[in-house]
Structure formats: structure tokens, C-alpha cells
Amino acid sequence: MQVHPYLFFDGRCEEAIAFYHQSFGAELLFKTTFDDMPAEQMQQEDCASAYDFPPDKIMHAQLKVGDSEIMMSDGNMAATEQQHSGFAISLATDDVDEGKSWFDNLAAGGNVTMPWQETFWAQGFGMLTDKFGIPWMINVTKPAE
Numbered sequence: 323m324q325v326h327p328y329l330f331f332d333g334r335c336e337e338a339i340a341f342y343h344q345s346f347g348a349e350l351l352f353k354t355t356f357d358d359m360p361a362e363q364m365q366q367e368d369c370a371s372a373y374d375f376p377p378d379k380i381m382h383a384q385l386k387v388g389d390s391e392i393m394m395s396d397g398n399m400a401a402t403e404q405q406h407s408g409f410a411i412s413l414a415t416d417d418v419d420e421g422k423s424w425f426d427n428l429a430a431g432g433n434v435t436m437p438w439q440e441t442f443w444a445q446g447f448g449m450l451t452d453k454f455g456i457p458w459m460i461n462v463t464k465p466a467e
Contacts, residue, residue, distance in 0.1 A: 324390075324391075326384075326390070326391045326392065326393050327392050327393070327409075327411055328392075328393040328394065328395070329392060329393070329394045329395075329406075329456060330394070330395055330396070330397030330398075331380075331394060331395070331396055331397065331454055332396065332397055332398075333376075333379060333396050334396070334454060335379070335380040335383060335394055335395060335396040335397075336380060336396075337454075338394065338454050338456075339353070339380075339383060339385065339394070341452070341453070341454075342385060342387075342392075343385075344427065345424060345427035345428050345430075346387065346413060346423075346424045346427065346428070348385040348386065348387050348392070349385065349386040349387075350383065350384075350385060350386075351384040351385065351386050351391070352382070352383060352384040353380060353382075353383040353384075354380070354381050354382050354383070355377060355378055355379060355380055355381055356375035356376065356377050356378075356379055356380075356381045357377030357378060358381065359381060376396075379396040380394070380395055380396045381395060381396070382394075382395055383395065387413070388413075392411070405455060406455045406456055406457065407457075409457065410449065410457035410458060410459045411456065411457070411458050411459070412458070412459040412460075412461060413458065413459070413460050413461070414460075414461045414462070414463065415460075415461075415462055416462065416463070417462065418445050418446045418462050420462075421445075421446045421460050421461070421462040422438055422446055424460050425438045425446075425448045425450065425460040426438075428450055428452050428458050428460070429448075429450045429452070430453070431452070431453035432450050432451050432452040432453045433450060433451045434448065434449075434450045435449045435450055435451060435457075436448055436449035436450075438460070443463070443464060444461050444462055444463055444464060445462040445463070445464050446460070446461075446462040447459070447460065447461050447462070448460050
């Protein structure tokens with residue numbers, strides 16, 4: 323079994339894909355826009371009939387992040403603004419410099435909630451919310467003694 327976070331970006335998914343590629347090397351595996359959906363399928367979909375999806379916005383995308391994947395979409399851009407809460411995405415590495423770089427890159431334009439620092443469990447750890455409102459934890463585990 324695999325678990326993949328599915329994130330919604332309220333019309334900023336293309337920007338998020340580029341940001342995550344630059345921030346920690348995420349690789350785009352797949353991307354489809356609402357315009358790619360066949361017209362007859364769009365008319366049959368209950369959810370699609372209630373919204374006017376901009377054709378160039380992303381219906382679904384998949385990013386490879388290390389050995390994992392994140393799925394994402396522009397989502398329902400007609401919905402009222404919602405905060406992402408109740409979760410954080412955690413990135414882990416054995417390399418302190420790499421972890422610090424990920425932290426700094428993701429923090430650009432965002433909000434640091436726990437500054438990068440050594441802890442009793444980690445060579446480096448920090449928490450932040452990125453400029454898209456996605457919460458992240460970056461961890462560099464201490465080697466076992």
C-alpha cells in the first residue's frame with residue numbers, strides 16, 4: 323500500500339509545481355488540464371456541471387519527491403478560500419546541508435513556524451508553511467549510536 327498526499331492549490335498549481343521543482347527537485351510525472359477532459363465527459367460529471375473550470379488550469383498532476391509522490395490540482399477555484407490544516411508534509415534526508423537548503427527554499431515567501439535548528443532527535447529540523455499555505459517539516463535524523 324502507498325499513501326500519497328493530494329493537495330489543492332486554488333488556481334496556483336502550475337506555480338506550485340515550478341516552486342517545488344526548484345525547492346527540492348520534485349519531478350513532474352504527469353499533468354492534465356481541464357481542457358484535456360473530453361467535452362462529453364465534462365458534461366456527464368456531476369461535479370463539473372456546477373463549476374466553470376478554466377481550461378488551462380490543472381485538473382490533476384503528480385510529482386515524484388524522492389521515492390514518494392504528491393498529487394495535486396488547481397481544485398475548485400469557485401470555493402471560498404480554505405486554510406490547509408491538520409497535517410504537514412515531512413521531508414527527510416541524511417544530509418544536513420540538503421535539509422537546510424530545502425528548508426530555506428520552501429520558506430521563501432512563506433512563514434517559518436519553527437526555525438531550522440539541531441534538536442535532541444535531529445541534526446537539523448524546522449517547520450514552516452510555504453507561500454501556498456502548505457505546512458512542511460524538514461528533518462535530518464541523527465545517526466543511531
